[in-house]
Amino acid sequence: MSRDGAGWRQKDSGVISGGTMGRVARTAVIMMVLMGAWSITARDVLALSVEEAMQTAHLLADLLDAGRTVIDRSEDLINDPRKGEKGFTAAVFEQKVIEEYRGRTGLDLARLRAAHVPPLARELLPVLLQASKEVVDEAQLVINQRGVDYKNFIPATFASQAAARFSARSRVRLKQTALRPRNQKNAPDTFEAEIMNQWMAQAGQGGGVPRALIHGAGDVQTLRVLTPLYYGRRCLACHGSPAGEMDISGYPKEGAREGDLAGAISVVIPIERH
Template sequence: MEALTIFARNCILAVLSGCMLLASPVAAEEAADVATGTRLAELLRAARSVLSNYQTLINDPAVADKHLDGERFTAEAIALYGKRTGSQLISNDLAERDRKLLQAQVDAMREVIDEHQDDINRPGIAFKGFVPAVFARLMNEKFAAKVGNEALVRVTAPEVLVRNRKSLPDAWEAKVIEEVFPDPQRPKDDSYTEVTEVNGRPAFRMLLPEYYTDSCLICHGAPKGEIDVTGYPKEGGKAGDLGGAISIVLFQ
């Protein structure tokens, strides 16, 4: 298991550009899974960032039509993905599986945005509750409805930080969060991978840690216990603290 983790760390920067040379079919399959998982996670992160950047507009009670429909949103998310990774999202160079899964993510985010137009454009109300965490959960649920027999994506967190029970970590995720990520000898940003079983099926699993940034602390920072804008007590977190993880499942 640790060997696969080291392998993932060594190839994480190369997988998006497809520039690795591999020594065996097993290594090639592992690298392909790491690449796929990384792409799915990065597209989810890009989509969340776009929604985060629009929070001020979405929550402006004086503006009705925000002109933020699914088409505009997905175009900006894809552009941000390209800017961050240096790679085109869906190209002929990708395997058929990757093209299918990434397109499912794009379709999922577009549908979520289009289905929430009434909330986004509701005048006279400031905070709409349509925050990145809610958006990500809805996007991942739609993704599962489309291709859940092939792949799953979800955002989880240490159990004490979970606000929605749907996001509670399963046993595998909890073990990685509690035993692997805190290891001081482990590079902080490394993902963790393992071939195991999910729902009785062989699966490649990948968990990517996420740490609080300054923007997260508006809801998750100090003072601990103070009620934030969403109605939850703040966790008292600091920038750089582990705040969550993106969990990827690729069925084999």
């Protein structure tokens, strides 16, 4: 798919960016802090941990979406029925993701040791990259199948599998979700549904911005960050009009328009009180 013909995209401060999915918006993050009584000292100590966790959450969401972008741009190759071996290996995917991520964040995933990122991000970004590569590697038989013009290896499929694999290996939960998910494993919980419904209600008012929630009491709290994703022009072939018509994958179309809310990337990170 072309750079301007994306699958789900992210909005940056209410404006769809030029990238295929766009980069994660880091501005205007709204904090809803639901905690018990804390002394100022304890609150300040926790704030440092929250800042690092918030940055880590954004970096993880960016990386998952970078992988989605690479898959999206490779759809024409993946679905080419004339070719057997496509050359779209896990190694090729990795290099494309590294380039995409560097363009979004300025970070080189191949040189994270020297990067100014939170220790948690330095630990987890390689885990997500490895999980993403494994998803592509295990899809090689499907990708390289000749005579099939639709492989169902799309950004949403990739992201769901990569997020689940990553979450099983770390203390952080990563998820792609939507109000009307085609895959029920991506169904939203109460927090995710509430925020996405708020974004839907704000349609036409500049779009949604990442939302964060800290909850829990005692020594461990949980930071939750939800980042919106939006439909791009190319994904309307499956999600656009007419609503109810079956798309190529056998699902009814949602009747969406370009720029409509498609879903979100959800990150859940435990935070320890020091």
